[in-house]
Amino acid sequence: MSALAIDARGLTRRFGDFTAVDAITFHVAQGEVFGFLGANGAGKTTAMRMLIGLLEPSSGSATVAGYDVVRDAEAVRRNIGYMSQKFSLYDDLTVQENITLYGGIYGLTNAQIAERTRKLLGRIGLEHARKELVRRIPLGWKQQLAFSVALLHQPRIIFLDEPTGGVDPITRRRFWEMIYETAATGTTVLVTTHYLDEAEYCDRLSIMVDGAIAAMGTPGEVKGAFGAASLDEVFLRLTRPGAA
Amino acid sequence: MTREAGGSAGDPRAVAAHAVEVRDFTKRFGQVTAVDGVSVDIAQGELFGFIGPDGAGKTTLFRTMVTLLVPDAGSVKVLGRDVVDDLWELRARVGYMPGRFSLYPDLSAMENLQFFASVFGTSVEAGMSIIEPIWRQLAPFAGRRAGALSGGMKQKLALCCALVHAPDILFLDEPTTGVDAVSRREFWDLLDRLRAGGLTIVVSTPYMDEAIRCDRVALMQKGKLLLVDTPQAIGDAYPRPLFAVRATDRLGTLGVLRRFPHAAAVWPFGEVVHYTDARAGMADASIIAELETFAGASGVDDLEVQAIDAGIEDAFMWHMMAQEGV
Known part of the structure; x- marks a missing residue:
């Protein structure tokens, strides 16, 4: 089994004549927080769908948690967690029902579900809302709950697709502190965001432009390579050449 | 495009001191108080931002300002007209870009524009002088289905549709949510140009970094205004x-x-x-x-x-x- 959490080599996906992801090669070490950045339409979502075993690459290969994303897609999905802003929890189920549902899907026993529910709700301070419908709890809590539920089966890697949209600045920062606590336990985190200040919190990051990785490294390395004062400036130069 | 505040001559309210006057406005939905006793004035020609997270009450306030919701308490006036009593007059004079995608995905970009122009009894040709700087970027995709446009292009088309009838005030509810940092910057550049033409613009956003682009901002949280001032003064008052x-x-x-x-x-x-x-x-x-x-x-x-x-x-x-x- 590979020591790398993610090892992508020449990963490519074409849709007809359009190359959405163009031979990207990168790796993420176990326990790293990796920022996966790019403009809308740069290919981030397509790349992520290949990494979580939902979309077959046109060429190239990748292993995630040591499993090949094509041959062992099932094993990949068992060993990862996924949370997105758009879909994560069922609004018409209660907090407890959502946890039980996901626990069941991941094959946890009732005892495990009960134990982990208790810990999870304690950690995010949501015990009082166990019987609330998810659609009635505030967005910030919903995000923390979705994140915790995606970790319920203790995956080695968690993929977060724009997890912090629309929340206040304090809630956004608390979410990142949860990300750090999670990484500190050895879980790898791959996260996409439109907040470039959040990208500064990553151990390493990549910036995709037109399907390819145009910059990669620690936030300091990336800024250094472009002689830029901020990631915002790097992002602007990469995505709108000539504008800056 | 007329930029006079007034409507019919002789109406004492015709020249409004403020483009928007919100007084002790409250709106409840069942048990939830979405907006709780908010008062704020927005000047003519101002680019005014409501900054706050989801659930702060921004959308409820915007829907009320564009006459789609009725206050439970307090009053809201836009261009000197009451949003309840004068709704038909107001509807013709405000431009509104809702937060959710508001276009017809199966119509082409141009057909959407024609539709919105016709609803307001005007034509694309008549509105072109206002929307031209934005439409210029969209024109190559005029025949493309709106549903097949990129996120940034959809946003620009929605802005054209909100402007084609030459409104006296423009309301934009979270126009940049989910849009990447560079596209957001370009969108604000467009708003700067519209404001330079004298248009009053009221915009909401969850992105704090966009506040700096506004003349004044209201920080909004849980249905209340935390603070209203210029971005500079808000920082200075820390x-x-x-x-x-x-x-x-x-x-x-x-x-x-x-x-x-x-x-x-x-x-x-x-x-x-x-x-x-x-x-x-x-x-x-x-x-x-x-x-x-x-x-x-x-x-x-x-x-x-x-x-x-x-x-x-x-x-x-x-x-x-x-x-x-x-």
């Missing part, structure tokens, strides 16, 4: 000494600073940590020296501390903590 702290171990530094007995607020801010000291009026140099000593004793020996001016996000978090006792 009530305590604020510092940017830099160290190799940023996370460790967060923990250390939070244990410092005089810490009032400690938050990560990109590559630095923003530290607010609880002691107003203390000299920056003394605070810096104390912090360095304290951090050194906790094993952080490469602390760089610099006094800084507060931004909107600092101010927002400070007032949020005050409101909630976080």
